Ligand SMILES: [Zn+2]
């Protein structure tokens with residue numbers, strides 16, 4: 001099979017021929033049809049995650065079809081359309097797993113970190129890491145829903161926001177353009193927060209009821225004028241912009257962070273105490289959460305905006321994604 005691998009931290013993408021892998025006990029083999037490129041693929045490319053064994057095949061937004069199953073796999077059968085995301089598998093035995101909190105498994109198998117990912121024609125996945133994919137969702141559009149999509153969908157549905165509540169989505173990029181659609185389809189009063197008047201038309205098209213342009217004035221004041229946000233979903237990894245939103249929260253509001261930045265937030269305790277506000281992070285979800293994301297997207301019409309590249313052009317596709325030019329997710333296609 002054709003695969004694209006990284007053979008050392010900081011190495012280039014190499015297109016290689018590999019034997020088609022055989023599924024071991026508890027694994028399925030997936031014939032990959034599409035694999036999204038995520039900003040987190042940089043962790044594999046540059047070796048920023050401790051303990052990665054190279055060569056490693058990147059890619060944790062995988063959509064395809066089961067093509068073989070290993071011994072003891074009873075849940076899946078060849079021919080089923082499936083997806084795999086960041087959370088590739090769990091141990092079922094550690095403390096969080098025994099509480100059913102699989103995403104916090106102490107021995108979590110992260111796709112493309114601990115096992116090879118989807119920049120390849122075939123991949124192996126633990127049976128518990130596989131999500132069933134609705135028939136009416138094309139593989140290339142499903143792929144980005146398996147990391148970018150599930151992250152914002154799961155954060156929003158677990159945020160405590162209720163139908164009609166004011167939910168603001170900061171950032172109109174890979175995560176944000178999906179967050180706006182989900183917020184609208186979940187029945188929230190949806191406010192998009194972006195920089196520049198030119199993004200307003202797109203934000204409205206994606207379903208935002210209101211648009212706040214951060215270059216036109218402090219966004220927190222604009223949110224307060226609307227009554228204060230119950231939830232602000234922060235998707236753009238810019239800690240300064242996130243910090244500036246805290247005062248836009250209404251009573252009991254939460255700044256829900258999914259955009260992974262490295263800089264510190266600047267917030268005073270007093271900003272949180274008055275109005276009993278909170279700041280919270282959220283990480284993707286399990287395979288069942290992925291399946292929920294795919295099903296919700298299929299019947300509600302939420303779709304990522306994507307640019308397609310053939311597998312052999314993975315390096316070019318990755319550059320397009322990391323340059324910030326992509327509108328908004330880049331997907332590798334296998335056929
Ligand atoms: Zn990702």
Ligand SMILES: [Zn+2]
Nearest residue numbers: 091094097105
């Ligand atoms: Zn565990």
